[in-house]
Amino acid sequence: MWDWLGLPEQASAHAARMDQFIGLVHVIIISGFMFWFTWFLIALAKHRKVKNPEADYTGIKGKWPYLPVCVMVFFDFALLFGLSIPFWHDEINAVPLDDANVVDVRVVGKRFDWMVHYPGPDGVYGRTDISFINSAMDRHVGLDPDDPAGKDDIETLGVLYLPVNRQALVRLGTQDVIHSMNLPEFRVKHDAIPGMRIPVYFTPTVTTEEFKIRMGDEERDFEIACAQLCGNSHYGMRGRIIILSDEEFQAWIAAEVEKKASYDEEDDWLFDD
């Protein structure tokens, strides 16, 4: 119904509701514009000098031109109170947490990449601090190696894995400057602000596999775009989201935990002396 707006594909539970809103707003502004523009064109045609050599001092009698203003303002506020504020409340600010199913994950921006940090099977994030950052060791978010809660934590760089049809709670942060996490197909966009960790909620409804088929493009991925100027390579701060089935996601987590355990053994062997 809103295809004519040229919005991206929908891939989250709240996307349809948002698109409907965007569509309605545009119907209202286009109608408003067409009304005033038509009135304007008729005025030009009817009252041009050739047609109307003598101007009328009084012009329009009465206050009726303010009536369309009132109608427009009514629609504006109807959209606001009827749809926009409820949407913000339900889908962005006070999203009911689906405790049993929620996937808790941290996404941290840094110039010019997206770091993803999962708490692992224990569900507890290990302590992080900038002093533990070691890019050479693939320790990007700065996990404390001595914190037991962090032993099973998983880090990925540039790729966010999520299961389909389960609520995602992304705790959004940044290591350096302001970034903005934009997920076009999921209708999610939120600033990542230094010193703040902001919860962002959405529920993916389409797997990457389905998306590739829908788009008819094997190469196509869901993207994470940076929407806030963050430096010279801002335009290239592109990440990917891979939406898996729940089983695939569990398997991926298990494999990552195992991989990490084997790495840690190697590390211990390297640093034991």
Add this chain to the structure above:
Amino acid sequence: MASEKKPGFIRRYIFSTDHKVIGIQYGITAAAFLLIGFTLVLLMRWQLAYPGAGVPGLGWISEKNAFMPEGQVQDDFYNSLGAMHGTIMVFLAIVPLLLGGFGNYFVPLQIGAKEMAFPHLNMLSFWLYLAGGLVMLSTFLLPTGPPNSGWTSYPPLSIIADQGQTFWLIGMALIINSSLMGNLNIIATVMQLRAPGMSFFRMPFFVWTQFVAAFLLLLAFPPLEAAAILQLSDRLLETSFFLPSGLAVSGVPIEVSGGGSALLWQHLFWFLAHPEVYVLVLPAMGIVAEIITNNTRRPLWGYKGMAFAACFLGFFSCMIWAHHMYLTGMGTTINAIFEITTLTVSIPSLVIMTSLVATLWGGSIRFTVPMLFALAYLPMFGIGGFTGLPLALATSDVHLHDTYYVLGHFHYLIAPGTIFAIFAGIYHWFPKLTGKKMNDVLGHLHFWPSLIFMNGIFFSMLITGLADVSRRLADGGEMYAHAQDVLFLNKVMSHSAFGLAFVQSFFIINLVWTLAKSEKLESANPWDATTLEWSTESGLTVHRSPYEYSVPGATADFTPQYEAEVN
């Protein structure tokens, strides 16, 4: 008498205290900045249409050049161009042109004042503005280049940025001081120096808009000056007003005391920058109102309503800044408050635009060149205004925030909006400045293609924005799969921009040709206008409302404010 010795050339034309000379100084300087700002964006538009390809004609630049080796716009330099385009256009071109240029020249004339209230302050205002502008331009000579953190200069990016940013902050402080002096002057002049009989509700609408705009800047600029000084101190004195602790750049911790807030800057910046938008818009509405009433030959419809609307607009525009910050983690309540104030501020704009359209009704419309620009202003501003609604409502803003849609929206307000109003004003008042009228054929050649090209640029931006392509991408979105369907519009926008640049030559030719070759007009009031600036006499008394056209019973179709008897 010996004391009546005429001041020399330097005191008359350079360090002048005459509001007309200062108005022209402001006008010429701001027009030069307008041209510079436009040139910068043409470089950006080339890069966006043909990412990585050298700009034609600039291949001679050394390959060792850090900004544009062999004409190729580098990523950092692209960001610099963006930051400088915004800064120059807003702070150094449009506002000084409207308030410093048109305001200085016409406000005293329209209210029958001999001079501005504080002529020396006025002169200082211009020279500080020029100094601020030169500081901004000098950043192009820095080895690290001009500031590149956007015209909004959000920290921490702006604090870790190269030294260009320091110059930006100093330049801003100078510009702000200059602006404060100019605004004080306009307010004091309007309050104190109106001619006998010039009551507030006999002031031309243009004066109202200048008056409100001056108040807005006077109240909103000081917070930004304070913020600029705090940011300067963060950069130079290692304070951290805008920096929290625990930040690392490229994995290396940055040593700051911390405890600051990056969001504080956004509040202080937008507390100025949103009212600033209305400063860009209001005087343009004023110019358009003058021209529409003159060319319809009837009074403004709902003049008092428009004056009240302008005041209301000014007052409310100081309460909507955080609608730029919906995505910074705001809760439902605070969010709703700013949505309500933002929608409320759209009411006076709708009232003013409605009054202008209603003025046409019953008129005897003359399609002169200034009138064409003024008429085109209405639907163009209309598109800009209406596209503000999806951005004002937080729900749709989630999708449209930081996309090309935002660019399309405010450029519609400012480019085919305010800049068209400025052109209308120049064509309209040129006879007042020079005694000569600009050429109509060249005027049409300037107007029609400009209208088409403006829409080519900015309507494409709206479409690109709906597809969620972010602004400020140095490759125009080429990296992103979701942008591929609308990437062709980058070429449409760019070629429209080049076309727009080309047709401005008709305007420049017109200016030069009219000044050099055209005959002086016989009448001092060639448009048969009613306001005081068209009278050549001084010491006028005002007898009536500003736009008494086609008064029933009068023989002429205009009755100037300064004439005692209706003819």
